[in-house]
Amino acid sequence: MKKILKNVILGGSILLFSTSLAKAHFLLLKPTTDNIDRVKTIKIEAKFTHPMEGGPNMDFKIIDSGIFVRGEKIKPNWKVKLIPSMKGSKNKVHMYITDLKINRPGVYQIYVDPAPYFEPAEEKFIKQITKVCISALGMEDGWDKPIGLKAEIIPLVKPFALWEGNTFRGRVFINGKPASNIDVEVEYLNTKGVKTPAESFVTQVVKTDENGYFEYTIPWAGWWGFSALGDGGTLKGPDGKEYPLELDAVMWVKAYPKPKEVK
Numbered sequence: 001m002k003k004i005l006k007n008v009i010l011g012g013s014i015l016l017f018s019t020s021l022a023k024a025h026f027l028l029l030k031p032t033t034d035n036i037d038r039v040k041t042i043k044i045e046a047k048f049t050h051p052m053e054g055g056p057n058m059d060f061k062i063i064d065s066g067i068f069v070r071g072e073k074i075k076p077n078w079k080v081k082l083i084p085s086m087k088g089s090k091n092k093v094h095m096y097i098t099d100l101k102i103n104r105p106g107v108y109q110i111y112v113d114p115a116p117y118f119e120p121a122e123e124k125f126i127k128q129i130t131k132v133c134i135s136a137l138g139m140e141d142g143w144d145k146p147i148g149l150k151a152e153i154i155p156l157v158k159p160f161a162l163w164e165g166n167t168f169r170g171r172v173f174i175n176g177k178p179a180s181n182i183d184v185e186v187e188y189l190n191t192k193g194v195k196t197p198a199e200s201f202v203t204q205v206v207k208t209d210e211n212g213y214f215e216y217t218i219p220w221a222g223w224w225g226f227s228a229l230g231d232g233g234t235l236k237g238p239d240g241k242e243y244p245l246e247l248d249a250v251m252w253v254k255a256y257p258k259p260k261e262v263k
């Protein structure tokens, strides 16, 4: 969401104030962990939120999802959970949780494809196809293989072995083509109550180059989301008019804290 500026004329002078609306939307797709060294069941959660600000959470629907491991596709069995859109709010929205039994070695590529979400404040639809990778039981191959999503970030750095301070690189494909000169929004999943020095820090932005490549140096440990904002054409809105569809490729990675021996 963009800030909405309003002009107010008060006693002859113009005041500019902003109605503070949360900024970038992010479909969060987060496993318990992205490195698994023994057979176990983990949880995966999917939530449509504003990660840096901790909300609000938006309602959304999963229309397709899957977990690829060594060429096989597992269908996740999502359980719906209703959560408040804001802390303490009576307005409830959907989030989804599933168990995943990790019982064989491999890179697990998990994705969620949601129904387009209509955002009245921006007069457009948003659809964020989201993925995350897990390395399990000693196998690390396949994280750089595309799933073949309509909007996808292909990592160029092994995504489950990032230290804080490492640079994450990726290439964005929208409708199968490298997405040149588009914005990639970056947000930290703020589990630590981090305050930003200014509102502009909530969503960091890097651009893709001509060939769809981008990079971002992760400043501290935690889960980080990358959302490449693509063009998905138009869709008919609730009022029957055509609205732009923002088709985003989202990927989540976890950065691990610097070991204390070298801090």
Ligand SMILES: [Cu+2]
Pocket: 001, 022, 024, 025, 049, 050, 056, 058
């Ligand atoms: Cu929102």
